[in-house]
Amino acid sequence: MIPLENFLVLSALLFGIGFYGVLARRSAILILISVEIMLAAVAINFIAFAAYRDPEGFSGLVFALFVIAVAAAEVGLALGIVLRLFREHRTANVDATDSLKW
Amino acid sequence: MQDVFGNALNFNMALLLPEIILAAVAVLVIVLDMFAKELKVRPVALPIVSVLGLVAAGVASGLAVDQHTDFGLLVTIDNFTAFFRITFIAVAIVLIVGSHEYIEKHVNHVAEFYALLLLSTVGAIFMASARDLLVAYLGIEVLSFSLYIAVSLAKNDTRSGEAGLKYVLLGGVASAMLLYGLSLLYGVAGSTQYGEIANALGKSTDDVRMPLLLGLTLIVAGLGFKVSAVPFHMWAPDAYEGAPMPVTAYLSATSKGATLALFLRWFGGPLLPAIADWQWMMAIIATLTMVVGNLVALQQTNVKRLLAYSSIAQGGFMLMAITAISDIATSALLVHLGGYIITNLALFVAIIHFYNRTGKEEITDFRGLSRTNPYLATVITAGLFSLAGMPLLAGFFTKFILFQAVVQGGFLWLVVVAVVGSTVSLFYYLQMIRQMYIFEPEGDATRWGISGTGYLTTGVLLGLIVFVGIQGAPLYTVADRAAFDLFPQGVAAPVTASTGAAPAAAPAAHK
Numbered sequence: 351m352i353p354l355e356n357f358l359v360l361s362a363l364l365f366g367i368g369f370y371g372v373l374a375r376r377s378a379i380l381i382l383i384s385v386e387i388m389l390a391a392v393a394i395n396f397i398a399f400a401a402y403r404d405p406e407g408f409s410g411l412v413f414a415l416f417v418i419a420v421a422a423a424e425v426g427l428a429l430g431i432v433l434r435l436f437r438e439h440r441t442a443n444v445d446a447t448d449s450l451k452w
Numbered sequence: 453m454q455d456v457f458g459n460a461l462n463f464n465m466a467l468l469l470p471e472i473i474l475a476a477v478a479v480l481v482i483v484l485d486m487f488a489k490e491l492k493v494r495p496v497a498l499p500i501v502s503v504l505g506l507v508a509a510g511v512a513s514g515l516a517v518d519q520h521t522d523f524g525l526l527v528t529i530d531n532f533t534a535f536f537r538i539t540f541i542a543v544a545i546v547l548i549v550g551s552h553e554y555i556e557k558h559v560n561h562v563a564e565f566y567a568l569l570l571l572s573t574v575g576a577i578f579m580a581s582a583r584d585l586l587v588a589y590l591g592i593e594v595l596s597f598s599l600y601i602a603v604s605l606a607k608n609d610t611r612s613g614e615a616g617l618k619y620v621l622l623g624g625v626a627s628a629m630l631l632y633g634l635s636l637l638y639g640v641a642g643s644t645q646y647g648e649i650a651n652a653l654g655k656s657t658d659d660v661r662m663p664l665l666l667g668l669t670l671i672v673a674g675l676g677f678k679v680s681a682v683p684f685h686m687w688a689p690d691a692y693e694g695a696p697m698p699v700t701a702y703l704s705a706t707s708k709g710a711t712l713a714l715f716l717r718w719f720g721g722p723l724l725p726a727i728a729d730w731q732w733m734m735a736i737i738a739t740l741t742m743v744v745g746n747l748v749a750l751q752q753t754n755v756k757r758l759l760a761y762s763s764i765a766q767g768g769f770m771l772m773a774i775t776a777i778s779d780i781a782t783s784a785l786l787v788h789l790g791g792y793i794i795t796n797l798a799l800f801v802a803i804i805h806f807y808n809r810t811g812k813e814e815i816t817d818f819r820g821l822s823r824t825n826p827y828l829a830t831v832i833t834a835g836l837f838s839l840a841g842m843p844l845l846a847g848f849f850t851k852f853i854l855f856q857a858v859v860q861g862g863f864l865w866l867v868v869v870a871v872v873g874s875t876v877s878l879f880y881y882l883q884m885i886r887q888m889y890i891f892e893p894e895g896d897a898t899r900w901g902i903s904g905t906g907y908l909t910t911g912v913l914l915g916l917i918v919f920v921g922i923q924g925a926p927l928y929t930v931a932d933r934a935a936f937d938l939f940p941q942g943v944a945a946p947v948t949a950s951t952g953a954a955p956a957a958a959p960a961a962h963k
Contacts, residue, residue, distance in 0.1 A: 365632055372625050381621050388628035395635035399642075409644040413586050417631060420593050424627075427597055428620045431604050434613040444621070447614040 357398035364391035378432045378442045382425055389421040467516070467523045470509040470537055471574050477505025478570035485563030495562070499552040502566045506545045506573075513537035520937070525645055528583045535786060535934035536580035536713050540573050543705045543793060550801035550909035551698040553808055559696050560605050569702065572598035576710035580717065585634050585644040588714060592630075592678065595710055596623050599703065603695040615694020622677065622687045630674025636667030641722075649722035661729075668723070668730045672737065675718075679711040680764050681771060682740040692760035697807060700756055701800035704763040705793045712767075712789060715774050716782055720938050724777070734775040738866060741768030742873040749880050755803060755813050758880065759796070762839060765877060766792055769870055773854060776861025783928070783935035784857035790927050791838070791850030791920055798913035799835035802828050805902040805910070815884055820893025825900055829888045831910045836881040838917050841874050846920035853928065 364387055371384025393414040400410025432442050439446045465472070481502055484493050517534045527533075548555075548569065559565050575594030582588035600623060604616025638644055640660045641652035656664065673684060680688035692700045723730065745765030752758040770792075773785035806821070806828060807813055822829040838847035851874065855867045902910075920927055 361635075365628075368628070369625075372621075378617060378621065382624070385621070385624040385628055388625070389631065392628060392631040392635050395632065396638065399635060399639035403639055403642045407643065409584075409586065410638055413589075413635075413638070413644060416586060416590065420590070423597065424593075424620075424624055427600055428617075428624065431600065431613065431616045431620050434604055435617050438610045438613055444617070447617060449611055449614060 354398060354402045357394060361391040361394040361398070364388070364394065376443050376445055378428075378435070378444055381444065382428050382432075386421060386425065389417055393417050461524045462521060463524050467519075467521065467529050468527065469512040470516070470541070471577055473505055473509040473512060474541075474570045474574045474577075477502060477509075478567040478574075480505070481563050481567045481570070495556065498563050498566055499548050499555070502570060503545055503548050505570065506541050506548070510538060510541040510545070513541065522583060526584050526587045527578070527581045529581065530937040532713075532717075532934045532937045533577070533581035535930065536709065537577050539709060539790065539793065540576045540580075540706050543702070543709075543797065544569050544573050546797050546801065546909055546913065547698045547701055549905050550797075551701075551804045552905065553903060554697060554804050557808070558607050558609075560607050565602060565605055565696075568598040568602045569698075572602070572702070573706065576706050576713075579710040580713035582714075582717070583646045585638065585646075585649075588717070589631065589634065591710075592714070593627065595707060596627070596678070599699065599707060602699045602702070603691050605699075606694070606696040609694070611694035612696070613694075615691045619687050619691040626674045626677035626684065629670045629677075633667040633670030633672075633674060636663045637671065640664050640667065646717070646722040650725060653722065653725040656725075664726060665729050668726060669733065671718070671723075672730060672733050675711060675715060676737055679708055679715070679767050679771070681737045681767060682744040682764065685741070685745070685764050688764055689757050689760040692763075693754060693756045697756070697800065697804045700759070701797060701804075704759065704796050704800070708763065708767060708770075709789055709793060712770055712774075712785065715771075716777075716785065716938060719774055720777050720782060727777070731775060734771060735863065735866060738768050738771035738775055739869055741765065741771060742869055743768075746873040746876045746880075749877065752880070753815055755815050755818070755884070758815065758884070759799065759803075762877065762880070763796065765873060766839070768873070769851070769854060772858045772863065772866045772870060773861075775866065776858045776863045778857075778861055779935050779939035781857045781861050782938055783932040784854045786931035786934055787924070787928055788850040788854040790931065791846035791917075791924075794913055794916045794920065795835050795838040795846055798831055798910060798917060799839070801906070801909050801913065802831040802835065805906045806832075809900055809902070815887055818884060818887045819891040820897065821888040823899075824893050824897060825902070827907075828902065828910075831914050832888065833885050834914055834917055836885055838921070840878040840881045844918070844921045846917045846924075849921055849924040850927075853924075 368384045368387030368391065371387065372381055375381050375384060396410045396414040400408065404410055435447065436442050481498055484501065485498060513534055516529055517531060519529050521529050523529065555565060556562060572595045575591045575598065578587055578591030579595065582591055600616060600620040603619050604613050606612035637649065640656060640663055641649040643649055643652065677684040692703060742765055745761050745768055749758055749761035749765060752761060770785055770788060773781040810817060834845060838845035841847045841851045855870060858867050
């Protein structure tokens, strides 16, 4: 059997890659994709822990399903907001959104 | 019905009646708007239907007071749940009644806007009532998703889309961090039930300390974002400024209140055995939030941004109570939250009516308001003084109870920071009062009034600010009963005994 650590390392790597993408990318679309990668890491974590730490229950698997569904909803919603921004600024670059400053 | 282990479960749908009513009315509002021409629905019907639905849900939650039962293994119905149900429903009623003119004029897709307010209330209630991580997470997302859209619905304002984008992107990252933390917590505890997590963490050994600490850090960061705690607050001023004003008020009241309810449920329940691992994080965040919120508020010129930073600072006060968590701190936090929500709503409804008339929102635009509309100036002044913690107003009583509870929890130094922060906050609140009372109005100096519903909501809220300030015992009793359900084994009796005399005992506590 594959040790639990392998799954955790994979998910930690994915989470790190996604977080780096959020910080490094300037296009709203690419930031959204990075968030999706982070959520994929979360789903892997839940499934791995469900299999290894909670074999009789299945709340981890259900949680993973919900994470996937909610992530899909979030992208749809965020793309709508990106569209509104694109109509007003003709760009999806987050650096263009600078009218609000402290 | 039984779970997989054969334990009997209670799936009585009547327990969730308030939430079911709210969700059904939200759908009804959208359908009414869809067939507005066929059914001859007038625009005024939408807010009326929404408010009627909210009132029905409020009555249903009122009937559920003093019930102690669970819906399946998913939702707890107790007085803590009832407290937040009624609070959030009241917030939505006040905002719809107080700002329906604004919503009709300055918001795209009015029907969807009302529906989103109702749905976000459902999400907020589930955050307060969940007893399983999954339900809590879904509550968070229902609330956040509704607000992401509501923030970006302002008409003819490019700031709105921008604020919505910042909110949704940063919110997505915060949710992912929170979820990663929850997955680690699930790995350590082997369950998503609050009760079983508490058991598992109570027995946990040192070999799971690293993942637990990492998980707690991510959970605190994710929730800290939702409650706009420094250093995760950067979205808040932008979202507050860009959003339609009722949404700004909603962000500062329901969104913040629901997150604090979740903080109490988690850190007072399943995460309590790991208190040594998170208490210091919470103390640092509370300090940073109070200091940065109050200092940055000093240099604001836009009234929505000023109130954004003021509400960040107020959130810092409330995080102090999470740091010093106990039954006393919990009831003190609920008292302060109640007073803060009443005060903030009074301020926002007054400012919304100012905006309806003038279309301006800079602090200098309030010049001479005491001449052109003395009533509105009085409401705003009372609200600002209450936020600053002036005696005889709600803010003084609730802050005193809160600070006292935190000192009892052994965090005197946090209270010292909070008192200094309060003093600083008085300066920027007074700046705005100065504009209203010292300066002459610029240009048109004719007197003007606000609408009937405006007088009704601001009048009731102003009355409540003064009432809670003079006679805070009823609020305290309610909060105490709610907190007692969160800590059933705790000893809440000694605090109840001192309720009535609490404001009078103020000097004694400083010894």
